[in-house]
Amino acid sequence: MDLHEAIRGRRTIRKFKPTPVPRDLLAEVMELALWAPSSGGEHEYELVVTRGALRARIQEAVVDQLVSIRADCERHHGHKIAEEIAAFYRDFGGAPVLVFAYAGRLPDGRDDTFGISVAVHNMVLGAHAAGLGTAWAALPCAHSVERAAGLADNGKTLVGIVPVGFPDEETRPVARNDNRVRWIGY
Numbered sequence: 001m002d003l004h005e006a007i008r009g010r011r012t013i014r015k016f017k018p019t020p021v022p023r024d025l026l027a028e029v030m031e032l033a034l035w036a037p038s039s040g041g042e043h044e045y046e047l048v049v050t051r052g053a054l055r056a057r058i059q060e061a062v063v064d065q066l067v068s069i070r071a072d073c074e075r076h077h078g079h080k081i082a083e084e085i086a087a088f089y090r091d092f093g094g095a096p097v098l099v100f101a102y103a104g105r106l107p108d109g110r111d112d113t114f115g116i117s118v119a120v121h122n123m124v125l126g127a128h129a130a131g132l133g134t135a136w137a138a139l140p141c142a143h144s145v146e147r148a149a150g151l152a153d154n155g156k157t158l159v160g161i162v163p164v165g166f167p168d169e170e171t172r173p174v175a176r177n178d179n180r181v182r183w184i185g186y
Contacts (some may be wrong), residue, residue, distance in 0.1 A: 001129045008173070010125055013133025014088050016095040016165030020051075025130055026097065026164070032126035038115030044104020045116040046156055047123070051097050054149060058098055058161075061148030062089055062139070069139065092137065095163030099123070100146065102156035111157045120162060133167035136160050 001009075026049060033047055050058060062069075066086055073082035092098060101120050103111040124134040139145060142158045151158075 006125045006129045010128040011133075011171035011173070012135045013163075013165075013167045013169060013171065014093045014135055015167070015169040016093050016133060016163065017168040018094060018096060019166045021097050021132065021165055025132070029123055029126040029130055029132065029164075033119040033123035036115070036119040036122045038104070038118065039106055039112050043115065044112060044156075045119055046102040046104070046154060047119065048100040048102070048151060048154075049097060050100065050149070055096070055098050058145060058149045059091060061145040062092075064148070065139075065144060066090065088135070089137065089139065092161075092163040093135065093165075094168070095133075095135075095165040097164040099162040099164055100151060100158060101160045101162060102154060103159050104156060111159075113159060116159050120160065123162065127164055131166065132164055135163050137163060 030047060030049065034043070038045070066089065069089055070082050070086040073085045077085070101116050103113050103116045106112050120136065124136070127134045138160045142161065145161075146158050
């Protein structure tokens with residue numbers, strides 16, 4: 001798959017097959033994430049790949065937070081979207097793997113959200129090229145979930161959780177609005 005095909009073909013997947021994802025396939029995808037550029041060459045971000053018992057504990061913690069997740073989503077996105085989001089978070093679409101994406105720190109102490117975002121972007125493109133699906137989940141209660149899972153001791157800021165697995169749905173491209181690009185001097 002060439003780069004253009006990967007970028008244009010990648011979609012958010014919200015339903016996954018229960019098929020386990022082989023570690024070597026995940027390792028290839030994670031390796032692509034590590035090639036991402038970062039602010040000032042600081043590669044301080046961290047990706048934590050979870051499955052099995054830990055993934056089950058994470059899911060339990062999310063289910064415990066569903067009422068607050070739904071309420072937060074409803075405030076920001078409305079009732080219909082809040083229901084869809086809560087339904088997805090109930091089991092992350094059945095994804096067998098959850099990747100926790102942590103921002104590193106810049107020399108001035110701020111979170112390097114750029115670095116982790118580019119790494120996750122590489123990861124989701126690599127996953128798509130490898131036949132895997134992903135979704136970016138920015139849980140409103142992410143910190144309580146990571147504490148319940150025992151992951152809150154790395155000193156980094158959790159930016160999102162990315163479910164990963166083999167897709168169990170067909171997705172269609174959504175039209176892109178090109179008015180977000182301004183041309184000056186051309």
